[in-house]
Amino acid sequence: MSRTNTNGNAATTAATQLVQRARQAAEAAKPVAAQVKPLAAQVKPLASDARQAASRGVYRARVWAAPQVERTGKVLQDTVAPKVADALHSSAQKLDPGQPPHRSWRKGAAVISILLAAAATAVAAMARKRKAQSAASVEAEETAPAADEASASADGMAGADGQVTDPARTS
DSSP states (O other): OOSSOTTOHHHHHHHHHHHHHHHHHHHHHHHHHHHHHHHHHHHHHHHHHHHHHHHHHHHHHHHHHHHHHHHHHHHIIIIIHHHHHHHHHHHHHHHOOOSOOOOHHHHHHHHHHHHHHHHHHHHHHHHHHHHHHHHHHHHHHHHHHHHHHHHHHHHSEEOTTSOEEOSSOOO
């Protein structure tokens, strides 16, 4: 079961009653408003004077309070502020985790790598020097038999087998 009719008659009825009650209240307020108007006219100048007096009082209070607040601010700045600043500074130091731990193994690994590279370079240089010396000694050995052959050919003729035959001597 629903509380309202399906065509909405209850809502319209309630709205109509509300409008009627508002009109009745307005009609009842008209005589009271007529009585209050002369009183409002009498109170208006008093309210204006009170507003002006209050604004003068507020101005005087501000004139007096401004130097007081400034003096208090200076005292706080000179006495309390350093203490607060020190407290904040010490709290910040307690909160600071400090420097992260050093990764010393990285430095050690870098030094070892550099030393190994230097050692490899030295070994390579020594190998090149040894190779150059061996090439020079091989060259010297190859040129030495040629010099022997040249001296032998001056004395006589050398054969293909390396035997020197002297045409002047026959044995």
